[in-house]
Amino acid sequence: MKFKSNFKVIAPATIANLGCGLDALGLALESPGDEVFVKPSNKTGIHISSILNNKTKIPLETDKNAAGVSAKLVLEHLKTNFDLDPKAGLDLGLNKKVAVGHGLGSSTASAVAGAFAVNEAFGCHLTKRDLIPFIMKGEELAKGQLRVNSLLPSLLGGIILTRDHQALDFHRLPLVKGLQMVVIYAQKQVLDKTQLRNNLTSKTDVANAIQQSANLGAFVQALYTSNLDLLSSTLTDHIAEKHWSALIPFFKELKATALNNGALGCGLAGAGPGVFALCKNSLEAEKVAKAMELIYTSNNIENTVIRSKIDHEGVRLA
Amino acid sequence: MKFKSNFKVIAPATIANLGCGLDALGLALESPGDEVFVKPSNKTGIHISSILNNKTKIPLETDKNAAGVSAKLVLEHLKTNFDLDPKAGLDLGLNKKVAVGHGLGSSTASAVAGAFAVNEAFGCHLTKRDLIPFIMKGEELAKGQLRVNSLLPSLLGGIILTRDHQALDFHRLPLVKGLQMVVIYAQKQVLDKTQLRNNLTSKTDVANAIQQSANLGAFVQALYTSNLDLLSSTLTDHIAEKHWSALIPFFKELKATALNNGALGCGLAGAGPGVFALCKNSLEAEKVAKAMELIYTSNNIENTVIRSKIDHEGVRLA
Structure with missing residues (x-):
């Protein structure tokens, strides 16, 4: 053996x-x-x-x-x-x-x-x-x-x-080359995942369901056609975000700041409290990361900011 | 001029x-x-x-x-x-x-x-x-x-x-080559579209919304990868069909028959009363069309059956 x-x-x-x-x-x-x-x-x-x-x-x-x-x-x-x-x-x-x-x-x-x-x-x-x-x-x-x-x-x-x-x-x-991810979270906030799942109502508006499905279809289309404008327009959750994001400090400010600084989209990492911003390249990601970090530091919230490419391989030998 | x-x-x-x-x-x-x-x-x-x-x-x-x-x-x-x-x-x-x-x-x-x-x-x-x-x-x-x-x-x-x-x-x-569509409708049934739209409840289960969105994303993936098994698994509506199909005579029988005869999927054309079956080729479509037609003729329902390829061009000079 x-x-x-x-x-x-x-x-x-x-x-x-x-x-x-x-x-x-x-x-x-x-x-x-x-x-x-x-x-x-x-x-x-x-x-x-x-x-x-x-x-x-x-x-x-x-x-x-x-x-x-x-x-x-x-x-x-x-x-x-x-x-x-x-x-x-x-x-x-x-x-x-x-x-x-x-x-x-x-x-x-x-x-x-x-x-x-x-x-x-x-x-x-x-x-x-x-x-x-x-x-x-x-x-x-x-x-x-x-x-x-x-x-x-x-x-x-x-x-x-x-x-x-x-x-x-x-x-x-398929992946679009060059994309970078920013994630920020308040170090001391850990959410109860069961509570989060319970916070999500069991029903949603049909209009939301239609928009979510059209966006997910268009998300796949955007990746296959390397269409970043389209990708950007699809990156919104119409079902859970409004319920879950209320628990995350300064979520609205983080999202607005990310988008104003050129992020393709911004939302919750998993069910939060991490907030992600997808950026078209490393320069944009640096700008977005700094702007998001400033929201937390200027409000005295200890935070961690991650900048990372998308991994292509998954678990691997180092 | x-x-x-x-x-x-x-x-x-x-x-x-x-x-x-x-x-x-x-x-x-x-x-x-x-x-x-x-x-x-x-x-x-x-x-x-x-x-x-x-x-x-x-x-x-x-x-x-x-x-x-x-x-x-x-x-x-x-x-x-x-x-x-x-x-x-x-x-x-x-x-x-x-x-x-x-x-x-x-x-x-x-x-x-x-x-x-x-x-x-x-x-x-x-x-x-x-x-x-x-x-x-x-x-x-x-x-x-x-x-x-x-x-x-x-x-x-x-x-x-x-x-x-x-x-x-x-x-x-993108289109997968060879696909054929079958549509059948009862000639005398014309649905009131406003009534249909009203029949659709304004809320749907979050679980349905998630399944609908995952299916639409996977539908696009299936077309890009010419994966007919995947395409087939995505062709179900989880939001409106249960409300609208109740008004259509023998809908359940039509759908079961289409799928049993090899159709990739079957559902409502628009809001009905037409029922479509998507088939992988013309031979399958012929078989599916005959089987669906038999449901209506054996129940004395005057019907029209259409078999057609997917059009690639849209409106055009003849």
């Missing part, structure tokens, strides 16, 4: 519910990404030896963090189905670079990295697609309603359109 | 609200189409000398039929803005091949043909896009809520995605 160790895996942060793509579109950022270091171990099973940047005190116990759970499940699967020593084990070191609870798919990135790392260590028997159920369990998606908007771009990179979550009917969309 | 006469114009029938594209997608049929014959006239202005196939008794008066109104408005515009004899006039003969009131954009086709014919007769000063406001008035769209789902494909051909009706922000989608 081939075994590889002493390597590093990176799984990108993601922005789910991108623009008009509520529960449909997710996008991977080139950075940040959660990192997993794989080292050999004398002990059976998955052991997490260290967590760097562990601001939210994720426990080291394998069963209590997303990377550990997905890694463990993949290892068990490999032992059952492939020619793997039943006593095989791995030591994982996690570097938690994606902030927890700000809408960037943090637990997903850890789960993706953990699952990918184990498969890589023991001979790459599984495809990326094969890893999905293990990752889902790793981030406990399987317990709730199945939503893979963060998982798929972190695994595969790029912009992914999910048509049917249950059937895993998803599609990679 | 150049003047051309003794020619024929054809404007195709259309299927608006195609599948997941409620108020967003329209498609042009290669046939039937309304025809306008242009002949010289000694009289000033637009005169309609004959209407063939005039089952619904559309009046000959210029101001009382869609072709006449749009033709008149274009002529007035040309006289005001171009070097046209103020006394210039045209004789139009209309061949009404698109059945009125069955969801095939009948008045639109007439209005498109009338506007195009006059522009063609007097030197083609206007682009197809320029003709849109005159056509809208011709079919009295301008009086109600602006909806151009039928107008655009009849004018331009193909499948058109309209993102914003007011702003006329519309986009031609």
